Amino acid sequence: MSDIIQLLPDAIANQIAAGEVVQRPASALKELLENAVDAKATQIQVWIKDAGKQLIHVIDNGRGMSATDARMSFERHATSKIRSAQDLFAIRTLGFRGEALASIAAVAQTSKIRSAQDLFAIRTLGFRGEALASIAAVAQVELKTRQENAELGTLLQIEGSEVKKQEPIATAVGTSVAMKNLFFNVPARRNFLKSNPVEMRHIVDEFQRVALSHPEIGFSLVQQDLETYHLLPSKLSHRIVGIFGKSSQNQLVPCEEDTPHLKIKGYVGKPEYAKKTKGEQFFFVNNRYIKSSYLHHAVSTAFEGLIQADQHPFYVLFLEIDPAHIDINVHPTKTEIKFEDERTVYAVLRAAVKQALGAHHVMPALDFSMDVNFQENWTKNPSTALELDREYSYKTYNTPEFQKAAVAGWERLFDGDVPKATTWPNTQVSKEDQEILTFPSRASAEEVLPPSAVEVQEGTGTTFQVELSYIVAQMSTGVLIVDQQLAHERILYERYLKQLQASQGSSQQCLFPSTLTLNPGDFSLVMDMLPELYSLGFQVEEFGKDTIVIQGVPADTQVKNEKELFEGLIEQYKNFKSELSLDKKENLARSLAKRSSLKKGQRLDAREMETLVGQLFACQNPNYSPSGNKTFVKLDLPSIHAFFAK
Ligand code: ADP
Ligand code: MG
Numbered sequence: 001m002s003d004i005i006q007l008l009p010d011a012i013a014n015q016i017a018a019g020e021v022v023q024r025p026a027s028a029l030k031e032l033l034e035n036a037v038d039a040k041a042t043q044i045q046v047w048i049k050d051a052g053k054q055l056i057h058v059i060d061n062g063r064g065m066s067a068t069d070a071r072m073s074f075e076r077h078a079t080s081k082i083r084s085a086q087d088l089f090a091i092r093t094l095g096f097r098g099e100a101l102a103s104i105a106a107v108a109q110t111s112k113i114r115s116a117q118d119l120f121a122i123r124t125l126g127f128r129g130e131a132l133a134s135i136a137a138v139a140q141v142e143l144k145t146r147q148e149n150a151e152l153g154t155l156l157q158i159e160g161s162e163v164k165k166q167e168p169i170a171t172a173v174g175t176s177v178a179m180k181n182l183f184f185n186v187p188a189r190r191n192f193l194k195s196n197p198v199e200m201r202h203i204v205d206e207f208q209r210v211a212l213s214h215p216e217i218g219f220s221l222v223q224q225d226l227e228t229y230h231l232l233p234s235k236l237s238h239r240i241v242g243i244f245g246k247s248s249q250n251q252l253v254p255c256e257e258d259t260p261h262l263k264i265k266g267y268v269g270k271p272e273y274a275k276k277t278k279g280e281q282f283f284f285v286n287n288r289y290i291k292s293s294y295l296h297h298a299v300s301t302a303f304e305g306l307i308q309a310d311q312h313p314f315y316v317l318f319l320e321i322d323p324a325h326i327d328i329n330v331h332p333t334k335t336e337i338k339f340e341d342e343r344t345v346y347a348v349l350r351a352a353v354k355q356a357l358g359a360h361h362v363m364p365a366l367d368f369s370m371d372v373n374f375q376e377n378w379t380k381n382p383s384t385a386l387e388l389d390r391e392y393s394y395k396t397y398n399t400p401e402f403q404k405a406a407v408a409g410w411e412r413l414f415d416g417d418v419p420k421a422t423t424w425p426n427t428q429v430s431k432e433d434q435e436i437l438t439f440p441s442r443a444s445a446e447e448v449l450p451p452s453a454v455e456v457q458e459g460t461g462t463t464f465q466v467e468l469s470y471i472v473a474q475m476s477t478g479v480l481i482v483d484q485q486l487a488h489e490r491i492l493y494e495r496y497l498k499q500l501q502a503s504q505g506s507s508q509q510c511l512f513p514s515t516l517t518l519n520p521g522d523f524s525l526v527m528d529m530l531p532e533l534y535s536l537g538f539q540v541e542e543f544g545k546d547t548i549v550i551q552g553v554p555a556d557t558q559v560k561n562e563k564e565l566f567e568g569l570i571e572q573y574k575n576f577k578s579e580l581s582l583d584k585k586e587n588l589a590r591s592l593a594k595r596s597s598l599k600k601g602q603r604l605d606a607r608e609m610e611t612l613v614g615q616l617f618a619c620q621n622p623n624y625s626p627s628g629n630k631t632f633v634k635l636d637l638p639s640i641h642a643f644f645a646k
Pocket of ligand 2: 034
């Protein structure tokens with residue numbers, strides 16, 4: 001019997017591989033965009049004809065390729081991201097698919113990963129080295145590329161894996177890849193492509209994902225000679241508005257959470273911005289777009305009660321997590337991911353979104369009902385568990401009773417210390433149980449302390465001031481350091497917001513009314529806000545052309561000069577307006593809180609410090625200042641012990 005097994009010619013092997021990587025025009029675009037990003041481009045242009053069936057052309061100003069690399073880049077498993085056999089074993093620890101291992105091991109001519117260390121920091125989008133080879137197997141590709149210090153660049157034409165031309169060419173620094181007539185040599189695949197509108201939708205989706213995850217890069221998209229996106233390098237909020245339009249501008253709520261294992265950043269849409277159609281939900285894990293119905297569920301439940309069941313909240317959320325704790329490569333297109341500890345990611349994400357919605361008062365009250373047992377998930381770092389439940393437990397101080405009595409928060413802080421995570425039962429606890437468990441102190445009792453209790457209550461803990469800026473307070477489980485200015489901003493912000501909502505600010509009469517002449521723009525701004533200013537306790541009236549008279553200011557603002565306060569308020573309001581998308585009330589509350597808060601450098605006596613800390617922890621969201629800075633840090637006993645451990 002003669003032997004019948006043969007090696008497949010490269011062209012056919014590549015075509016087969018292409019089936020995985022290039023399913024449709026949009027998937028080719030994704031690969032080309034990711035390569036441009038990996039090449040550190042700062043400008044990326046995309047030209048599309050016939051929904052990508054005729055042409056996908058990506059031009060970047062990244063680092064370009066040498067003539068040899070240009071040729072190599074079309075080899076299968078040619079990547080600049082993996083170098084040696086050792087690397088492969090290290091990759092394995094990241095959970096590569098056995099299949100990829102085998103194929104990569106067979107060739108190993110690669111460049112984005114050079115050592116085992118690199119692997120733990122894989123930040124490039126591509127690393128399998130398959131994309132270009134696959135694309136060239138099923139299309140006619142023209143590549144032009146030049147490196148910065150090279151006089152001439154390289155032109156390369158490839159059709160169905162066959163190199164048709166390679167020659168030096170004068171071209172701009174960077175890389176231009178034009179992919180023409182996708183599936184020209186695989187008619188069956190071509191026939192399976194959907195209508196142009198459908199394929200174009202996929203293309204725009206991919207474009208949006210990459211553009212969202214890299215607001216620092218300028219992008220443009222030209223469809224049939226018509227530029228449909230022109231996105232300048234900017235920050236995320238602007239990028240979102242650039243992509244989703246002006247209507248999204250006032251709808252974004254920043255969402256941020258920082259735990260030792262997981263950082264979350266991004267924006268969620270206000271509930272009223274939720275839509276019946278899907279498609280404006282974006283998760284990026286370590287800056288890579290991923291799909292996850294599990295995480296989507298976490299966000300959706302945070303919106304529960306705020307949107308209808310058939311609506312989808314808008315979100316663009318970035319999760320940063322140690323790559324060692326995730327497995328990116330579950331799926332060849334790398335859009336699925338496995339977390340080592342899914343349940344914690346779920347809980348932190350959900351809490352972060354709830355907190356964001358609460359912080360912006362789109363939610364009447366935060367109820368953090370914990371449905372995940374942190375203890376089990378964070379066993380590697382016990383102090384983290386404590387940190388987490390402590391942080392979240394603060395967020396449950398939201399009943400009006402607590403807010404009336406500032407002292408309640410303070411008391412809670414000392415004698416209501418949260419039980420250690422290790423004492424938590426392993427079974428799930430109902431919300432009620434949880435609260436009792438977490439707050440065994442008086443603060444959970446029905447009885448409300450009269451406001452005067454603030455005065456009586458003295459010396460609950462030892463407090464002192466550092467640098468006339470920070471309040472140091474002792475707790476039974478450690479030490480608390482509070483930023484007096486940021487804490488006060490948080491307190492005032494919540495107070496003002498409440499007054500604005502209830503239109504019931506109280507006012508203190510100025511001794512001498514003062515007049516203030518404004519420029520016409522500011523004057524009309526003030527006229528436009530009169531009702532809100534009254535709600536806050538300002539007594540302001542029109543007093544001739546572009547002039548107002550100030551007769552009263554909000555009670556308990558510590559100001560010597562009303563004029564200055566008012567001018568500062570307007571200035572701050574305008575600043576926030578240009579930077580952030582806040583609604584009028586929120587902006588006013590934030591601006592006034594910032595302007596009238598006590599500042600660093602102000603001496604406080606013990607009682608003032610205690611009141612301040614008490615009021616802070618009676619806030620709905622004591623953890624952060626309105627602009628998102630931490631208001632306090634906690635040094636708990638384990639970390640203090642750790643300082644001195646041998
Ligand atoms: P991978 O991105 O997984 O490494 P690709 O097939 O997408 O594999 O690309 C192969 C190699 O070609 C990359 O590792 C990179 O070195 C080089 N390359 C591809 N596109 C570009 C580009 N736009 N600019 C610079 N180098 C590129
Ligand atoms: Mg790539």
